[in-house]
Amino acid sequence: MNGKISRIIAEDVSRKFFKGKVIVVYGPRQSGKTTLIKELLREMAVSPVFLNGDDDLDVHYFDTVTASRWTQLMGEKKVVFIDEGQKIQNLGRAVKLLVDSRDDVQVVITGSSSFTLANSVxxxxxxxxxxxxxxxxxxxxxxxxxxFLEESKKLELRLVYGSYPEVVTNEDGVKETLKMLADSYLYRDLMQYEGIRKPAVLEKLLRAVALQVGSEVSYNELAGLIGVSRTLVESYLKILEQAFIIFPLTSYSNNLRNEIKKGVKYYFWDNGIRNAVLNDFTPVPQRNDIGALWENYAISERMKRNAYNRADGLPYFWRTTDQMEVDYLEVCGSKIKAFEFKWNPKKKSRVTKAFTNRYPEAEVETITPENIAEWVG
Known part of the structure; x- marks a missing residue:
């Protein structure tokens, strides 16, 4: 099938144009933010003022921006598109000047760090x-x-190479593309973030997290393994979260005896990046980490689905001090749904009785390749 891949949020973003508010799109680098906005502007036949946080001249403009300078810059145009906004200081103040003085102008901002961009605006x-x-x-x-049928056949590819747009549209060069993404983004671009001073530590930390996908993480153990302080480990993990590389899953507890109350696991937003960090693109049939790959894929896809659908359920895992565990929970008020992940549909699986005895009203389900489509679609 040819043509561009439609994004779920595209229609909603399009409807928000010229509603009197700034549109902000966060997400990982190379996830398609710039392409999405340019495509929407093209469909609306709109030519924007384009400013880029990667361009020093554009960034310098924000040092002394005033309402009159905005008028000079805008001319007759009605849209300002600011890409890589997380790299521009004073962005929020400058945009506020514009929207306060021009209610006929639409500002769109994209950025690859939720923390720095959110703080600035x-x-x-x-x-x-x-x-x-x-x-x-x-x-x-x-x-x-x-x-559906064709995508189902590509499941093993997604587990190994992930779903970045350039990876999906260029299947012949997936390894090179992923290595480029990992090198340029994970190690070079992240060095620009305030607080990243030890790239070798970041690389070791990412590898350690990649090897522990699906397992509870100990900050103290990571610190000891890498040879740095726990504080530095937590700081770097937070930056990786804010840059949309990984996300945490915390433990669920109803304060019952022997439930883990402060545990955390980390997953990658994309399987391909996880495997690129480990430089392991071994095909699925030969892998010894297929359980971790399947769990990471299923949970990250569910997280995307829930984010796009603005679902109310909060994500957790569950574990007791004697190692009874449930892979993934969604909790909405008093309603609990529990899920286990099995790559092999024939392998018998059930949520541990230790959990169902404590939460008898919980819905339980095992997610396999046979029912993943309904769960993440």
Whole structure:
């Protein structure tokens, strides 16, 4: 199937144009944010003022921006598109000047760090923005583009190479593309973040997290393994979260005896990046970490789905001090859904009785390749 892959948020973002608020799209680098906005502007036949946080001249403009300079810059144009906004200081204040003086102008901002971009626009634009997150391509987007049957056949590819747009559209060069993404983004781009001073530590930390996908992480153990302080480990993990490389899953506890109350696991937003960190693109039939790959894929796809659908359920895992565990929970008020992940559909699986005895009203389900489409679609 040819043509562009439609993004789930595209229609909603399009409807928000010229509603009197700034549009902000967060997400990993290379996830398609710039492409999405340019495509929407093209469909609307709009030519924007384009400013890029990677361009020093554009960034310098924000040092002395005033309402009159905005008027000079805008001319007759009605849209300002600011890409890589996380690299621009004073962004929120400058945009506020524009929207306060021109109610006929639409500002769109994209950025690859939720923390730095949010901090720069949060206070000046409180109540004046629509926010979206755009991840690597989701199962629902891929199934709509390729068709359910064809996408089902590509499942093993997704487990190994992930779903970044350039990976999906260039299957002949996936290893090179992923290595480029990992090298340029994980190690070079992240060095620009405030607080990253030891790239070798970051690399070791990412490898350690990649090897522990699906397992509870100990900050003290990571610190000892890498040879740095626990504080530095926690700081670097937070930066990796804010850059949409990994996300945490915390433990669920109803304060019952022997439930783990402060545990955390980390997953990658994209399987391909996880495997690139480990430089391991071994095909699925030969892998000894297929359980971790399957769990990472299923949970990350569910997280994308829930984010796009603005689902209310909060994600957790569950474990007791005597090692009884449930892979993934979604909790909404008093309603609990529990899930286990099995790559082999024939392998018998059930949620541990230790959990069902404590939470008898919980819904339980095992997610396999046979029912993943319904769960993440």
């Amino acid at each position: 949060e206070e000046p634009l409180t109540g004046r923005k629509f926010e979206y997150r755009l991840f690597p391509l989701s199962y629902a987007e891929l199934a709509k583009h390729f068709g």
